[in-house]
Amino acid sequence: MALQVFTAVTGAAWESELVGALDREDHGVTVVRRCVDVAELLAAATTGTGQAALLSAELRRLDGSAVARLHAAGVAVVGLVEPGDTRAADRLRQLGVVRVLPADAEPEAIARALREAVTGVPVAGHDVADPRAALPALGLPPEAGAGPAGGGRVVAVWGPTGAPGRTTVAVGLADEAARLDVPTLLVDADVYGGVVAQVLGLLDESPGVAAAARQAAAGTLDRAALARLAWSVSPQLRVLTGLARADRWPELRPRAVGVVLEEARRLAALTVVDCAFSLEEDEELSFDTAAPRRNGATLTVLESADEVLCVSGADPVALQRTVRALAELRDALPEVEPIVVVNQVRRGPVPGDARQEIATALGRFTGREVRAFLPADRKATDAALATGRTLAEVAPHSALRTGLRALAAELGGVPAPAGRRARRGR
Template identity: 40%
Template sequence: MIAVAVAAGGASWEAGVLEEIERSAALTLARRCVDAADLLALRDTGRAQVAVVDPQLGGLDMDAVSRLREGGIAVVGLGEVVPELGIVSAVQPGALDELAREDLRRSVRAPVKERPTSPVIAVWGPTGAPGRTSVAVELAASLSRHASTVVVDVDPHGGAVAQALGLLDEVSGLVAACRSANAGRPDEVDAAVTAVAPQLEVLTGLPRADMWTQVRPAALHAVLDRLAATHDLVVLDTGFGNEGAVGPGPARDQATIAALDRADVTVVVGRAEPLGLARLLRCLDDGSPWSAPPWVVVNHVRSSLGWSDGEIAAMVREVSGHPVRAFLPEDAHAHDTAALHGIPVREAAPTSPWVARIDRLARELWNDVGDRVASISTRK
């Protein structure tokens, strides 16, 4: 027998469906739920295998559907699918015995999701201010010379992209976009994006670190999918952690985990000093949140360190197995000037050797993903 929860919220079809389940030899009623909160209370009890829902049910959104699926409950719409909420299968009144099909329940729990193919580049790295935001912003600015690019601040510990670009961030673009996506309105994500230069746009992050709970993984995935569908390149400025939840609640790093999971290319930034390099090697050894080998970047390189680029590269390769793709020279004056005026480093110091090396890294990344962008653009 398949245990079915019915969440109709008073819809006209509820009485008929309950009678059909009662007559069925394959189904049994687990619970009649009045809203999404009532339905979510079943998630960890093991009492329901399928939830038949009214898409207009109070409180039902993408996050709720995702959490139910993670708890092993297949969510099925009564009469219609709503892909914007993650409801990808439906049954018709009078045909509820279809819920007993194992292949139907399995496909609903783990739907095959068509992902937009525009490349997503995540900039990640250990704690200790290695320069993730600076690298993400400048890479995006450089790549925007080749293709339309959006830089997204998904740092759950408090965003810095808006400040780096002199933008007001009282209202978080990321939170607004996630709310729209979570409510099944992906088209409204576009309104949360701010243009800062030709072919360069920004989705600002969290102005306060305590807002991290408002960025749900399922909604963030939908936001990134939308941005990847409307831009040629997406660059993510992520947080430093990638630890999952300790208990049943959400994880502080859930946004970073979701961003790294969605990324096609991960740029890992470390700081060129003993503690910074130790942290870099540790995260390369322990993190591994990437599907393809990461692009390792060593930032703030200076001669006073006492190690040459070759020595650092050899150490990183020996310990982690990954080559260093770029060494970015220290240029404190250029970064200070940029931060003071809220402009990219390339505008504050166009001749900075740091900018020149970022541009070379951007060209190498473009050579890696450019053909894919071109093939996508011809189909748009």
């Protein structure tokens, strides 16, 4: 039985000749519909009459969301670009089109790529080469530097509802890693109310993560563009600010967030992402693959991260929330192995030796060890928040800052700095 294919390559001079060549029986491909735009292509995909789609890079309003909807409808996608147009090939790959061919490829090669896309065969060697591999630093602003070629690490800072101090930990880790000469990018991906910009005294009207997601959806985001969208707080620290309003969460589509993280790996050696707390999926929306999901961005970050930090408070209520949150994480993403960090440790809420009691309780109810205990230092955190500065600037000898610096060194893969001896009389 011939493979049923949709085409959306309008506007190209070679479109009619290509469709005629593919319709020949010896190729095993039948074009069941020639679509003129993305809307018609998506409508045809929902009918279930085709198994693959052949589209061109010039198709108007083609974005990552459209490609994701095609995949969700069970339609494999193959892209065509003008011969030698590596920029268009790069854009299609960023949109999620894995197989990209030059338009002058033989009809049999195109038909074979369509069949392989449907069956899931790995990408063949006739695809257009990825230009980013050959020109990793092309177009970068001077301040971006060469940067890692996609080898950066992503650390997600997540935790239960309440106020366990996720943002404090994320900002502190990013700042301390940058002070250890690790090129770092701090991303505010909290869809319920990110405040990284306010904590650091930055303007939250800047485009930030929303603009990066829009460019990722359009296939135009690269390392240079990401560097331009991020604030340069220090020579080694950039900040991608969050949503200015919580009701703008639909702008952070999961696939676009994934592309942003891919480019972040190319820009910085370490990317620290401040996440929202919720992992819940709307059961009603789960039946509609086109509907946006508010927590999709958080799930994408946790799934893509190299390390996931679960930040817990140190009081009984916060610990109970952490136990439940870890169970939810295990159900949602069983492959993720989080690192538990207990923040705001102090005397009072937990009787006896707080660290020992907390470690015992979390080990008993979650089966996980506590990697780090961060002491409560309300005076230092208040001073930092009031002035829009970091702990290292307002309280360099704070015990909380010392704990964050040690954790940042571990996550950044650099030696922990030796502690300074306190001055006499302090």
